[in-house]
Amino acid sequence: MNLEDKLRNLAGPVLVLGASGFIGANLLRRLLAVRSDVTGTVFSGDTWRLDEVPSAHIAFLNLQDPVSVRSVLHRVAPKTIFDCSSFGAYSFEQDYERVHATNYLSFIRLMEEVADMQLAAFVHAGSSSEYGLNATAPAEDAALLPNSHYAVSKVAASAAIAYFGKVRGVPVANLRLYAVYGPYEDSSRLIPALCEASLRGALPVLARAEVSRDFVHVDDVVQAFADAAQRMGPELAGESINIGSGQPTTLAALAEVAIQTFGLAAQPRFNPAAGRAWDTDNWYADAGKARRLLGWSAKVDLAEGLRRTRDWWRGHLAHADFGRLTKRTQSRQEKNSISAVIACYRDGQAIPIMHERLVAVCQRLGLDYEIIFVNDNSPDDSAEVIRDISARDPHVIGITHSRNFGSQAAFRSGMGIASKEAVVLMDGDLQDPPELIEAFVERWRAGADVVYGRRVKREMPVLLEACYRAFYRLFAMMSEVPVPKDAGDFSLIDRSVVYWLLQCQERDSFLRGLRAYVGFRQEGVDYVRPERMFGVSTNNWIKNIGWAKKGIFSFSRMPLHLLTAAGGLATVGTVVLAIFTVLVRIFEADSVPRGVTFLSLLVMFFGSATLLGIGLLGEYIGKIFEETKARPAFIRRSLIVRGTIRPADPRGQR
Numbered sequence: 001m002n003l004e005d006k007l008r009n010l011a012g013p014v015l016v017l018g019a020s021g022f023i024g025a026n027l028l029r030r031l032l033a034v035r036s037d038v039t040g041t042v043f044s045g046d047t048w049r050l051d052e053v054p055s056a057h058i059a060f061l062n063l064q065d066p067v068s069v070r071s072v073l074h075r076v077a078p079k080t081i082f083d084c085s086s087f088g089a090y091s092f093e094q095d096y097e098r099v100h101a102t103n104y105l106s107f108i109r110l111m112e113e114v115a116d117m118q119l120a121a122f123v124h125a126g127s128s129s130e131y132g133l134n135a136t137a138p139a140e141d142a143a144l145l146p147n148s149h150y151a152v153s154k155v156a157a158s159a160a161i162a163y164f165g166k167v168r169g170v171p172v173a174n175l176r177l178y179a180v181y182g183p184y185e186d187s188s189r190l191i192p193a194l195c196e197a198s199l200r201g202a203l204p205v206l207a208r209a210e211v212s213r214d215f216v217h218v219d220d221v222v223q224a225f226a227d228a229a230q231r232m233g234p235e236l237a238g239e240s241i242n243i244g245s246g247q248p249t250t251l252a253a254l255a256e257v258a259i260q261t262f263g264l265a266a267q268p269r270f271n272p273a274a275g276r277a278w279d280t281d282n283w284y285a286d287a288g289k290a291r292r293l294l295g296w297s298a299k300v301d302l303a304e305g306l307r308r309t310r311d312w313w314r315g316h317l318a319h320a321d322f323g324r325l326t327k328r329t330q331s332r333q334e335k336n337s338i339s340a341v342i343a344c345y346r347d348g349q350a351i352p353i354m355h356e357r358l359v360a361v362c363q364r365l366g367l368d369y370e371i372i373f374v375n376d377n378s379p380d381d382s383a384e385v386i387r388d389i390s391a392r393d394p395h396v397i398g399i400t401h402s403r404n405f406g407s408q409a410a411f412r413s414g415m416g417i418a419s420k421e422a423v424v425l426m427d428g429d430l431q432d433p434p435e436l437i438e439a440f441v442e443r444w445r446a447g448a449d450v451v452y453g454r455r456v457k458r459e460m461p462v463l464l465e466a467c468y469r470a471f472y473r474l475f476a477m478m479s480e481v482p483v484p485k486d487a488g489d490f491s492l493i494d495r496s497v498v499y500w501l502l503q504c505q506e507r508d509s510f511l512r513g514l515r516a517y518v519g520f521r522q523e524g525v526d527y528v529r530p531e532r533m534f535g536v537s538t539n540n541w542i543k544n545i546g547w548a549k550k551g552i553f554s555f556s557r558m559p560l561h562l563l564t565a566a567g568g569l570a571t572v573g574t575v576v577l578a579i580f581t582v583l584v585r586i587f588e589a590d591s592v593p594r595g596v597t598f599l600s601l602l603v604m605f606f607g608s609a610t611l612l613g614i615g616l617l618g619e620y621i622g623k624i625f626e627e628t629k630a631r632p633a634f635i636r637r638s639l640i641v642r643g644t645i646r647p648a649d650p651r652g653q654r
Contacts (some may be wrong), residue, residue, distance in 0.1 A: 165238020244285025391643025398640025
């Protein structure tokens with residue numbers, strides 16, 4: 001069976017973790033060439049390898065965030081997982097805490113999440129670095145002598161795989177990869193540098209001539225992943241398997257192969273001082289176990305692999321700068337996917353219209369999109385309306401809360417499962433016009449991290465609008481962070497900003513203030529906010545005063561400062577008044593105020609000031625009390641996907 005048939009026959013859906021890396025990108029692209037139920041994850045760094053890969057097949061995943069992990073696993077529901085996530089393999093990746101957090105701690109959390117899933121296969125990209133000092137053709141049961149933090153973290157992961165596979169029965173295996181090369185490899189690595197130099201008729205300066213490596217082409221590695229997934233069973237679960245050619249190739253021999261293959265006249269040059277601190281001289285595989293368990297062996301010889309790789313680089317360099325391939329500042333060529341999060345309460349009539357208008361905008365802009373309707377325990381038929389729409393449109397997802405937690409909690413709930421490059425927050429009553437998203441996306445693509453709607457006018461009674469305007473100006477004046485005036489929750493927020501918003505753990509959150517607090521580049525777009533299309537607003541004067549208090553007490557200590565200032569002034573005034581009263585009694589006894597009126601006014605003034613001060617302190621203490629209880633900001637009762645209502649995973653909530 002050829003590789004395409006093997007990939008096509010894998011149990012799906014398929015999830016590729018670390019798809020922006022060299023091996024992950026090759027896996028993702030080969031899978032997408034033969035099937036559509038494939039998702040690759042990215043988090044940070046450059047994703048140039050995924051240019052032209054449709055955004056519908058890309059999900060953002062932070063392996064160190066359990067909520068992010070659960071969200072992606074729940075959404076994709078994979079049967080086959082290829083884990084190519086890693087950190088520390090490059091000499092410049094020296095953050096040892098991140099090395100261990102990424103390669104081991106996050107991996108353990110991931111394995112605990114998938115342990116109860118009905119997986120067909122989980123194939124992990126290990127490393128031959130696990131052998132460390134014992135790197136000369138070791139068998140898989142040979143001693144592991146790690147000689148770097150990276151090697152230690154990968155050894156720990158392989159031990160965890162043995163535990164989960166042999167003890168817990170998880171269908172997981174570890175492939176210890178040797179010197180993989182081929183298309184999409186980082187331009188700073190040896191083989192890409194060799195290919196680029198050969199196109200100029202030259203050779204790069206190599207390390208010591210006698211150093212040997214086991215070069216294996218990435219096509220063979222993809223084949224190994226497919227074989228491991230197809231043959232997964234009790235015999236393979238928990239095993240670590242060497243994936244290499246088994247042939248040591250010295251750098252001198254590599255240079256000679258390149259000279260003969262490419263017809264070069266250049267002479268090789270060597271620098272004995274080059275190389276990484278943990279490199280060993282002879283580093284190659286014993287691949288017998290791969291042949292026995294997987295029926296796999298390397299098929300692409302070095303000369304053929306170099307030809308394929310150089311041909312790819314030649315075509316790629318026709319439209320890219322070799323030296324800048326890993327230095328781009330933008331994650332993707334075009335920001336092209338959004339998650340619309342709609343907070344719904346008594347919006348059953350508006351939801352179908354909202355969906356229709358959102359779809360029209362996204363299709364007009366050519367966006368990959370998902371629409372997340374958050375039913376905040378609405379007493380109307382919102383849940384059924386969302387279910388009907390999701391049955392017709394797979395882009396639609398529904399969340400139902402166990403009770404009404406408020407719009408701020410609804411937005412956080414939706415952001416927690418959003419998987420696109422940006423999130424758009426909207427109320428479900430159609431007062432936030434979906435057509436404004438077009439202007440949001442334009443500003444976002446131009447470089448803004450946050451684009452918010454600025455209400456230049458509201459279709460409401462003049463007095464009420466004046467009160468809204470007064471509040472926003474008072475809030476902006478009192479806030480300790482710059483807060484834009486007349487800006488509500490309606491906004492487009494880049495994924496990088498959403499991450500930091502979700503790290504803010506206030507239970508009683510005020511998102512438009514948090515949005516200003518996290519910073520980044522923010523821009524406003526003016527619009528006129530229309531009346532609610534159906535029904536009447538659930539807000540009233542009491543709730544609006546509550547909103548004002550929430551904003552001010554969450555982002556300003558100005559009331560406390562004013563209270564302190566008033567107390568100081570009152571103290572000074574009291575001393576001055578006391579001195580004045582004594583002097584008057586001495587020199588003008590008849591002028592001393594008589595009766596209880598003067599005393600009553602003084603008592604009332606200071607009594608009311610005291611009550612106001614206690615009230616302000618009480619508001620702040622009340623917020624402290626709410627936060628210290630640490631109750632969840634929301635509880636998801638169920639999720640609605642493709643017309644099916646299913647219980648929400650309680651572990652994926654905050």
